[in-house]
Amino acid sequence: xxxxxxxxxxxxxxxxxxxxxxxxxxxxxxxxxxxxxxxxxxxxxxxxxxxxxxxxxxxxxxxxxxxxxxxxxxxxxxxxxxxxxxxxxxxxxxxxxxxxxxxxxxxxxxxxxxxxxxxxxxxxxxxxxxxxxxxx
Numbered sequence: 705x706x707x708x709x710x711x712x713x714x715x716x717x718x719x720x721x722x723x724x725x726x727x728x729x730x731x732x733x734x735x736x737x738x739x740x741x742x743x744x745x746x747x748x749x750x751x752x753x754x755x756x757x758x759x760x761x762x763x764x765x766x767x768x769x770x771x772x773x774x775x776x777x778x779x780x781x782x783x784x785x786x787x788x789x790x791x792x793x794x795x796x797x798x799x800x801x802x803x804x805x806x807x808x809x810x811x812x813x814x815x816x817x818x819x820x821x822x823x824x825x826x827x828x829x830x831x832x833x834x835x836x837x838x839x840x
Contacts, residue, residue, distance in 0.1 A: 705805050706753055706760070711789075712796040714743040725805050729753040731792065732765070745793035753784070760784045760802045 706729050709721045718741050731739045732750040751771060752763050763781040764771055772791035773782045784790070790797045821829055 705801070705803050707799075707801040708739075708753075709798045709800055710741070710795065711798055712794070713741055714794050715741050718742075721800065727755045727805055730765075731795075731797075741795055743793065743795050746795060750792055751790075755802075755804055758804055760799065762790055 705725050707723045710719045730737045730752050733746040761781045770777050784799050788799045
């Protein structure tokens with residue numbers, strides 16, 4: 705789980721808090737990025753947040769691009785901690801919280817949620833599952 709807050713961006717619709725239940729997060733101006741930000745100067749695949757063991761790092765996809773962490777210019781990978789401020793061109797991102805997300809926990813969550821929705825015969829199932837799998 706990676707929880708961040710975009711504090712400043714030219715793309716005002718992207719400001720606010722985000723929680724990602726994954727261990728690798730891409731940030732860029734391309735629509736395939738996990739965190740898509742349409743902002744001046746941001747590359748299509750600009751940076752990543754990722755775990756090495758239980759520690760969170762930020763890294764640049766392009767080794768020629770600098771980023772700033774807590775006001776210090778850096779290149780390559782940088783260890784992060786809670787409340788660190790990352791600046792990617794005009795985008796400012798604060799690290800709020802993080803923890804490694806076991807892949808089994810995501811699957812368990814999905815299964816538990818689906819089971820609960822089936823018990824309630826919730827109408828959202830019509831959109832999530834094909835008709836012939838709802839009763840199964």
